[in-house]
Structure formats: C-alpha cells, structure tokens
Amino acid sequence: MAEFSQGVEHEQSDGVRMSQIPIGLFIRGLLAMLLAVGLIGGLHAYLGVRLVSAPHLGAPWTTLGWGALGLLFVSIPLGFVASRRKPTLLNQVLYWTSMLWLGAFGLLLTATLVADLVGVAWGLFGTAPEPQALARGKALGVVGVVVPALAFAFLTARGRARVERVRVPIAKLGPGLDGVRVVQISDVHIGPTLDRHFLRRVVEQVNALKPDIIAVTGDLVDGSVRTLREEVAPLSGLRAELGVYYVTGNHEYYHGGAAWAAEVARLGLTVLQNEHRVVERAQARLVVAGVTDHEGGRMDPAHACRPDVALASAPSGVPRLLLAHQPRTAFLARGLEVDLQLSGHTHGGQIFPFMFFVKLQQPVIRGLATIAGVRVYTSRGTGYWGPPLRLGPAPEITELTLVAG
Structure with a gap:
C-alpha cells in the first residue's frame, strides 16, 4: 500500500507515461x-x-x-x-x-x-x-x-454512411471559390469493432464525391497508435484539391492525443492544432482553421482549445471555416468572425432515446444551427461508439457546398 500514499501510476497502452494520479x-x-x-x-x-x-x-x-x-x-x-x-x-x-x-x-x-x-x-x-x-x-x-x-x-450502424448535402451561403466568398465543396467525416471511431475495411469504404465514398476540401473533425480512433496503425492506414488515400485537414477529438486524448496527431500527419493529412491555412483558387481565398478538442487542455495542457490562437494573423476580409470537434467550441469562437464551424461529437444521439440527453452537454444535436452568433454544422458521425448500433440517427458523410451569399 506504500505506493498509493504517493499516487497511482497510470501508463497508456502505447507506453506513454502520464502524471501520477493522487x-x-x-x-x-x-x-x-x-x-x-x-x-x-x-x-x-x-x-x-x-x-x-x-x-x-x-x-x-x-x-x-x-x-x-x-x-x-x-x-x-x-x-x-x-x-x-x-x-x-x-x-x-x-x-x-x-x-x-x-x-x-x-x-x-x-x-x-x-x-x-x-x-x-x-x-x-x-x-x-x-x-x-x-x-x-x-x-x-x-x-x-x-x-x-x-x-x-x-x-x-454497420452499413454505408448516408451522404448529406447542405448548401451554406458565405457572404465574403469570392467568385473563384463559389460552389467549393467541403466533405466532412467525423467520429469514425476505428477500434475494437470498426477496422480498416470500414475505413476503406468511407475513404472510397468520400473520394467518389470529388471534394475540393476534406475535413476530418475528430474522434477518429478508439485505441493506441501501436494497436491501430494498420487499421487507420487507408486514411492516406483521401484526396482533395485544396487539402485534407484533421483536428483531434476527445477520444484521441484517451489514447495519446499528441501521438495520434503525429500519426495522422505521417499519413499525409494536414493536422490543425490551433492554427490555420489559407487556400486559394482563381484569386479567391478561404481561411481553414482548426482547434484541438474542447477538453484537450484538461488531458494535455499543450493541447488547450484556442480558436483565438488558431485565427491569429488570419487575413481580414477572407471567409473563415473553423474545424472543431465539439459544437460548444462555438462559444469560444464568439466574435472571431467565423463564417462556418464544422463539428461532430454528438453522433446525433446514436441510439433512441438517448439523443435527448445530448442537450445536457451540447447546444445542438445535429444539423445546421447558430450558436453564440456562429453558424455550426454538427455531423451525426460516420461511425459509432460503444454498442455497434444506430437507432434513429444514421451514419453520415456530409457534402457542404459553400456559395457566395
């Protein structure tokens, strides 16, 4: 019992030591x-x-x-x-x-x-x-x-994801990017019951839409890099002319958030950790920003969610797209001139009637809504978590077409 007087050591499955638990x-x-x-x-x-x-x-x-x-x-x-x-x-x-x-x-x-x-x-x-x-x-x-x-x-839950098509008017969008298509996947949850075969099918569905931009908005995995490296390998097959972007969700941090960010970057995706990129086509520009999970800082102080940092020095007068795993991050993005936030996390509730409890934590369950003055699209998720069941909200791949407002 002597070791408990100092704390309990916890070690993640991939060998990363964490601070002692009091x-x-x-x-x-x-x-x-x-x-x-x-x-x-x-x-x-x-x-x-x-x-x-x-x-x-x-x-x-x-x-x-x-x-x-x-x-x-x-x-x-x-x-x-x-x-x-x-x-x-x-x-x-x-x-x-x-x-x-x-x-x-x-x-x-x-x-x-x-x-x-x-x-x-x-x-x-x-x-x-x-x-x-x-x-x-x-x-x-x-x-x-x-x-x-x-x-x-x-x-x-185990079937093909439905493609949801949404048109979003963006006031400052230039003619060169009018009609730009952003395809979002979220909450894939590759792990004990979803493997590379499922992910390969998702990648094929996404690429078939011929997206201009691909957004992966967190909760990609449920397991360590060591365990799931081969299972997430199909992610490297995603293709989009203006880039494939990824932000962490809360589940990555249960298995080593920094390790997963590095692995996704190794697969060729652009990992946005409180930072942004500017994409351009025919002299029209769009800011694509991304933040770490809303609770990332609680599990890793270096990964605190900071939309203000992500958009610092972003060009003014250019439309802003923010990737943030949890819809409630919109409260942190208030006043930062975000035109559209893409989120997931809720799974749309996943299993009836539990979607009614989601509202206890998140301001919205699914779809397009305005939160703290920020327009937010919340995906129902592409995979599932826990029970391999979806009763009510079906899995989703979202094709968002941004049009000049």
Whole structure:
C-alpha cells in the first residue's frame, strides 16, 4: 500500500507515461465505478423481475432467464477490460458481447419502463387484465419491439454512411471559390469493432464525391497508435484539391492525443492544432482553421482549445471555416468572425432515446444551427461508439457546398 500514499501510476497502452494520479482522486474514481456497477446491477434486477419473474415462465425458463441476465451483466466489465488488452479472439468475443448487450440493455430498459407506465395508466383509466396475463403481455410486447429494433440498429450502424448535402451561403466568398465543396467525416471511431475495411469504404465514398476540401473533425480512433496503425492506414488515400485537414477529438486524448496527431500527419493529412491555412483558387481565398478538442487542455495542457490562437494573423476580409470537434467550441469562437464551424461529437444521439440527453452537454444535436452568433454544422458521425448500433440517427458523410451569399 506504500505506493498509493504517493499516487497511482497510470501508463497508456502505447507506453506513454502520464502524471501520477493522487490517491484521493483514485479513491473517488473507484467509488464512482462501484456506484455505477451497483446501479447497473440494480437495473438488471429490475429487468429480471419484469421480464423473467413476473410472467411466471416456470422451470427451467425462469432459472435460465436469471442466469443469462447475470452472465450478460458480468460481460459489461469483462468487455471493458478486454478492450484494453491484446486483441485476441477471446477478447474480441468478450468485447462484442458486452457492447451488443449494453445496447440491448438500454433498449430493453426503455421499453420496459414504457410498458410499466402503460400498465399503470391502464389500471387507472380502464379495466386491467389479470396481473399474470398483463405481465406476460408486457414482456412479449417489450421483446417484440426490442428484437427487430436491435436488428435494424445493427444493420444501420454497420452499413454505408448516408451522404448529406447542405448548401451554406458565405457572404465574403469570392467568385473563384463559389460552389467549393467541403466533405466532412467525423467520429469514425476505428477500434475494437470498426477496422480498416470500414475505413476503406468511407475513404472510397468520400473520394467518389470529388471534394475540393476534406475535413476530418475528430474522434477518429478508439485505441493506441501501436494497436491501430494498420487499421487507420487507408486514411492516406483521401484526396482533395485544396487539402485534407484533421483536428483531434476527445477520444484521441484517451489514447495519446499528441501521438495520434503525429500519426495522422505521417499519413499525409494536414493536422490543425490551433492554427490555420489559407487556400486559394482563381484569386479567391478561404481561411481553414482548426482547434484541438474542447477538453484537450484538461488531458494535455499543450493541447488547450484556442480558436483565438488558431485565427491569429488570419487575413481580414477572407471567409473563415473553423474545424472543431465539439459544437460548444462555438462559444469560444464568439466574435472571431467565423463564417462556418464544422463539428461532430454528438453522433446525433446514436441510439433512441438517448439523443435527448445530448442537450445536457451540447447546444445542438445535429444539423445546421447558430450558436453564440456562429453558424455550426454538427455531423451525426460516420461511425459509432460503444454498442455497434444506430437507432434513429444514421451514419453520415456530409457534402457542404459553400456559395457566395
């Protein structure tokens, strides 16, 4: 226990040592984890009561049902551990099982809560059936809704991204750049369940649009450079006449933000870390600026998000395009004459009904909006994070055509 009196050493999977974690912070983190496990365990028990015990399935189905719930509950922490170990077949199976169940668990929980509310309303305003029949009816209804929803969500998440076409008027855009096309991808999340084959398909889709500018707005990966170097290699195939630009998202910093910035630069993309470039065509100019993730400075002080630094010395009177992973970065860009900010991060909510909780952290969920006087386009994301599911918001590649306003 002596080492804990000084702090707990944490080392990332790619060997980068991080600062010591104070013992107080370690204990608070441990308590938060135990609280989360207890809460999730209690919700599993709630599902067991409603979907297994209440319908009186009889032997051996009740025992099998509770046993399956217990194993699936255990799969969640096992999958978390497996994702941080060598990607063997066993670890891949554990991770896939945990993520599929995590998504199914969320949908089952939502559907069961709705079914219980309907049952309460039925009892208050009508003649409810016999309790056991009602319990069986609710359980069948929940399963009947959730199973096809899971299949649809899985196929949507793993399928081809939809191309969203948006025209954005830019007041100061010169004739030479009128109609310039910016193709954005965001939140690809190459990692345990999305590999180079998925990324290669995305690259092919993007290049087929023949973009003038390509913007990669963060959360490219979920893993270390050492683990995913070969998986992100197809990124080098992106082609655009006026450049391919990249900014970091929060997930890069969980696995070495500086290392990932260097790796993406090695693949030939222009990494914008609080800096800008000026692109020109037929004597018309456009500033393309980019910032590190909104919370980058919390994980790496050298990567604090600074739109003011990114646009320092940018030519006046020239339209400004800002790449920033999180939509709320627009609050930091207030008054910097940004004509359009491209963001991601939200995934559009990814799985119904959780998009409603996104508004607790971000000012917008998806699409074109004005935040703090800055026009922001927020992508639904091209991949997914966690459960390989998308129920509601489909994956997206965005083609933004900038026109003289």
